[in-house]
Amino acid sequence: MYQIKRMSEGTKDHEKKEKVPNKSIFRLSGIFHYLRPYAFMYFIGWIFLVLSTSAGLVFPYLMGKLLGTTVNPSSPSMPSGFLDLNNVTNVAIALFVLFGVQALFSFFRVVIFNNVTENSLRDLRNDAFSKMIFMPMDFFNTNKVGELTSRVSSDITQIQETLRTTIAEFFRQIVIIVGGISFLFFISWKLALIMLATVPVMALIAVFFGRYIRRLSKEAQNFSAQSNAIVEEALTGIANVKAFTNEYFNIKRFSKNTQELRDLNVRSGVWRGLFVSFIIFCLFGAIVFIVWQGLLMTQGTNPELSKEGFYQFVLFTIMMGASVGSLPDLYASIQKAIGATENLMEIINGKSELELHTGKQKNEVKGQIEFESVRFSYPQRKDMDVLNSISFKIERNQTLAIVGASGAGKTTITNLLFGFYAVDEGRVLIDGVNVSDYDLNHLRENMAIVPQDVLLFSGSIMENIRFGLTDATNDQVITAAKLANAWEFIESFPEGLQTEVGDRGIQLSGGQKQRIAIARALLKNPSILILDEATSALDSESEKLVQDALSNLMKDRTSLVIAHRLATIRKADKILVMQNGVIEEAGTHQELMDLKGNYANLVSLQLLDS
Ligand SMILES: Nc1ncnc2c1ncn2[C@@H]1O[C@H](COP(=O)(O)OP(=O)(O)OP(=O)(O)O)[C@@H](O)[C@H]1O
Numbered sequence: 001m002y003q004i005k006r007m008s009e010g011t012k013d014h015e016k017k018e019k020v021p022n023k024s025i026f027r028l029s030g031i032f033h034y035l036r037p038y039a040f041m042y043f044i045g046w047i048f049l050v051l052s053t054s055a056g057l058v059f060p061y062l063m064g065k066l067l068g069t070t071v072n073p074s075s076p077s078m079p080s081g082f083l084d085l086n087n088v089t090n091v092a093i094a095l096f097v098l099f100g101v102q103a104l105f106s107f108f109r110v111v112i113f114n115n116v117t118e119n120s121l122r123d124l125r126n127d128a129f130s131k132m133i134f135m136p137m138d139f140f141n142t143n144k145v146g147e148l149t150s151r152v153s154s155d156i157t158q159i160q161e162t163l164r165t166t167i168a169e170f171f172r173q174i175v176i177i178v179g180g181i182s183f184l185f186f187i188s189w190k191l192a193l194i195m196l197a198t199v200p201v202m203a204l205i206a207v208f209f210g211r212y213i214r215r216l217s218k219e220a221q222n223f224s225a226q227s228n229a230i231v232e233e234a235l236t237g238i239a240n241v242k243a244f245t246n247e248y249f250n251i252k253r254f255s256k257n258t259q260e261l262r263d264l265n266v267r268s269g270v271w272r273g274l275f276v277s278f279i280i281f282c283l284f285g286a287i288v289f290i291v292w293q294g295l296l297m298t299q300g301t302n303p304e305l306s307k308e309g310f311y312q313f314v315l316f317t318i319m320m321g322a323s324v325g326s327l328p329d330l331y332a333s334i335q336k337a338i339g340a341t342e343n344l345m346e347i348i349n350g351k352s353e354l355e356l357h358t359g360k361q362k363n364e365v366k367g368q369i370e371f372e373s374v375r376f377s378y379p380q381r382k383d384m385d386v387l388n389s390i391s392f393k394i395e396r397n398q399t400l401a402i403v404g405a406s407g408a409g410k411t412t413i414t415n416l417l418f419g420f421y422a423v424d425e426g427r428v429l430i431d432g433v434n435v436s437d438y439d440l441n442h443l444r445e446n447m448a449i450v451p452q453d454v455l456l457f458s459g460s461i462m463e464n465i466r467f468g469l470t471d472a473t474n475d476q477v478i479t480a481a482k483l484a485n486a487w488e489f490i491e492s493f494p495e496g497l498q499t500e501v502g503d504r505g506i507q508l509s510g511g512q513k514q515r516i517a518i519a520r521a522l523l524k525n526p527s528i529l530i531l532d533e534a535t536s537a538l539d540s541e542s543e544k545l546v547q548d549a550l551s552n553l554m555k556d557r558t559s560l561v562i563a564h565r566l567a568t569i570r571k572a573d574k575i576l577v578m579q580n581g582v583i584e585e586a587g588t589h590q591e592l593m594d595l596k597g598n599y600a601n602l603v604s605l606q607l608l609d610s
């Protein structure tokens, strides 16, 4: 339900809305919200835009004068002073001044718009990321991470371009067109009417083309997001790809996608090409036609049009033609930005965990845990119950162990404790309070997990341990590392705690990673500790090290231990044996041994093993 709507799904809807162009621009409003803090600066930028555009309109006027004037420059009579624009030299100087002024205005326009854009985009980026990171788990189950990231980055680039130049350009062209038309009427209404007869036709076709091209480019955006996702998946799991000699499979998957992307873009390129040639043909056709008509008007003894007026007319027409020609591209680009804005706003306006979760309780978390006939299925697979009437209880500072086959639902139990998902039936209670009634941040601050697959972030070992408690002192970090039996190997690195790990640094072994995760959890000093297969990646010697570290970690807190190796859970206060989402057996090691059921069976198997 959180899935970002594919644009192609919504096309019908879009087409309906596109009939009202005002509404389209209105849909950019999400972005205007981000411009608001910089409104004053933006306003100044617009003043410069208006100034430089108006200055631009004077150009054809002066240039026409320069071309059409008949005064001989070598006989400077200058009867009416410097501002006599019938003097060639004066006109030329005026043109130089004009360009100087325009250059200055344009400089400020570009710099100011750029500043405003970058400020707004920084805020937008921050908002999008903060929103995403607070999204409920279900959001990440239904949206591919690679697609999300590339979509967000390409959407933002699109918006960047629009804010920085496109809106301003669009406005400039409109002013040129409106100003140009007024001036044309001023020079010769007849010629102006001839000119106008061609413009609306082009404009209509432009809208039609623009709409179609927009649809194609949206589809292309989806394809490129998909291919980014393929690249990201393959590169993140590169060891797996190589081990399974899956390179060719991935290449095939990727090239199928890039081929589709190429086909789509080629198709849209043909349309764009058609469009451009159409505009060029019409444009030059129109110019030739108007030049011809205009020249006819300058003939005779009492011509309707002066030579000067004719040149001005032609220059204005060319300038306007160029403006009209550039509109569709600008329009398409604004349309794309609208699409991008909608995508981003869908994320930014989405319901985050903070909004969905209404619980406010901030009681001290002591660590008593109780599951009351919990039934649960994952949101995208509602038909399959992962947990079925699960009930158990552990007191504060006790240790609960969960064993059971893969897929039995062990990790799911921990997901529910963290409040990642809501239960379908029953209650999950911590100190007698429903998890859904807690302030989630408060609850999670009092819990720590050493997960099944430890993830280290790019950064130093120090930063990775501090992840557990961001304001921990160096000494605290070192103590935690020592208790986790991680200090020895950390010290052996030349750069010690500052050693870079993760994607851009050295790769640690599974056991080393686990000990860092244990140090992380120790530093957090939680009331409830969850160990999900925390010793699975280890040989017996490191297991001993980690086991000692874990015993340190489990002191004086409620622990929930998931383990395949039964030796590690012998001392637990209670052991649950799970199978297909139900608890089959529950009790202490001795009780379960006496029961001679599944657990006893498993133990005897493992004893034979070792
Ligand atoms: N995010 C998810 N969306 C849908 N189904 C899921 C999700 N995570 C797990 N499942 C399903 O829920 C069931 C229980 O998964 P769980 O991860 O709790 O198993 P487990 O007992 O921890 O197994 P293992 O010992 O292999 O870690 C499995 O059938 C799994 O396919």
Ligand SMILES: [Mg+2]
Pocket: 410, 411, 412, 452, 532
């Ligand atoms: Mg698991």
